[in-house]
Amino acid sequence: MSDSKNYEIKLKYCPNCGESLLKSSSLLNEYWISDDTAYFCWCSECSWKGEIVEVKRVTAPELASV
């Protein structure tokens, strides 16, 4: 991307325990799904692992009226 000088990892902390994911013992892997940015993370502090996706657009079903 051309704006790589403004590149910033937005996900920095474990969503479970709050420890920094930027520690060398933890794993933070960024990849892309179409326009969305996905992060796979594994926390070395609490062993939580999962994926967090930053979405550009949300598609939600219309709420049913009862």
Ligand SMILES: [Zn+2]
């Ligand atoms: Zn953690």
